[in-house]
Amino acid sequence: MENEISTGSYAKKWGLVYGLVTTLIVIIPLILESQSRWVGFLPVIVAIAVYVMATKEFKRDNGGYMTFGEGFRICMMTALIGGAIRSVINYVYIKFIDPGVTERMAQALEDAWRQQGMSEEQIDQMSGFSAGFSNPEIGLIVGIIIILLGGLIWGSIVSAINKNEAEEF
Secondary structure, three states, X not given: OOOOOOHHHHHHHHHHHHHHHHHHHHHHHHHHOOOOHHHHHHHHHHHHHHHHHHXXXXXXXXXXXXXXXXXXXHHHHHHHHHHHHHHHHHHHHHHHHOOOHHHHHHXXXXXXXXXXXXXXHHXXXXXXXXXXXXXXXXXXXXXXXXXXXXXXXXHHHHHHHHOEOOOOO
């Protein structure tokens, strides 16, 4: 019987890295009250990089072999762990440390809509729609769901590219 390595240990390690790095990327602009459009893309780039590193490390330690399923499991568990860390820390920050951040973000969004030339009626409609998403509890749930969807998509791609299945004779 061959000595098999666990995908879980790689997912835990890289999930922690992913969660902490993306938390910093999300929280630091909130603390500094400085939002930039390009900052929104950084967590996706970090996620893809983490999925690649986690699957490559597993493949290296597994004699150069990794099935699509093993890679996908690593990526999804990494997304779940990292997403939970990031979402919970973000929730604690918004709910308890700086509850005014949601109002500041809403105001900045309304100002941006005004600059784009939207009418007050359109802004009121959009504000009503986006108000539900400013609830920290909803943000916690939606944050985890979005990260898992990203893990599903990007994890599938990374796993398909990095797989190297042993041939059975």
